[in-house]
Amino acid sequence: MFLDRDGVLNRSLMRNGRPHPPDTVEEFELLPGVAEACALLKDAGFLLVVVTNQPDVGRGTQSLEVVEAMHRKLESLLPLDRIETCYDPGGAPSERRKPAPGMLLSASRELNINLRESYLVGDRWRDIDAGAAAGCAATFFIDYGYEEELRTLPDYKVASLLQAAKMIVNIEEA
Template sequence: MTKRRAVFLDRDGTLNAPLVREGRPYPPATVVEFQLLPGVAEGCRQLHAAGYVLVVATNQPDVGRGTQPQAVVEAMHAHLRQLIPEIARIEVCYAPGRGVGHPDDRRRKPEPGMLTDAAQALGLDLAGSWMIGDRWRDVDCGARAACRTVFIDRGYDEPLRQKPDFTARTFTEAAGIVLAQSKAIS
């Protein structure tokens, strides 16, 4: 059986608008605050039409910290699936981060557990897949899973830890990079 290619998508700052305070992005607190960024729905449709399986991979540590109810995050994800029905799966890590090597953190980006779990469940080819995100954790996660990476540079006050394969300013540009590279390979 041939494995399928995927585009793994960070959520906050990649698909939806983050709340930026002091140069750092934060997730929306309510479903009402959850707003897709321009071009995201159309870019996802184009990626899906090109044969990519779309998988959201998102850290939501506020749930683990007890500062946001899990039900609110799940309501946001239900809303996201209504807005972008092409999404095949949403992987979430609620762990607040306990330190390098802690077993609870194998799914917390930058660790690749959410991507490898989705790949196993959906029969995905990680080497033929992509990770798109707006934080260093997304780039590192994708690289650790052997995916190619596209960093959406939102100008946050946060340095990258390693160089992404490509850099974009918007989701539309990031999706265009993936689509152009796919055509170059096929």
């Protein structure tokens, strides 16, 4: 189970109609239903892998220490198996930065994950493109109505991670 971070697990901050990651650990807040969704997926036997672009570190507008502190907080709140982070600033091709599938491919090698039996949940076009490029069984798009177009259609549109988790468990049980 591949999960984007901002907008899927924790609340994004909206600026000028666009979502942004929290600036501080104090602003880092889980979204409603996330803990329940992760527990449901874990109980169903899924590994939970966060795949997150954090380009502000590469751009020098966010400190690595703050992002790592947010990840420690996330790991203390959720039963995660791994957090894959790309700090590339963007603007140049990158194998790890979503929409490229590098973080998913790396985690699949390290944790012996079959991508064809995996799912990705994201809230941005980059997430959906990465899941499709990696060959995931299905992608789930949490649709917040951001002012950006999807480049690859997701397999499912959902309102939350909890809704996606319930659908995935039902798919697996079928």
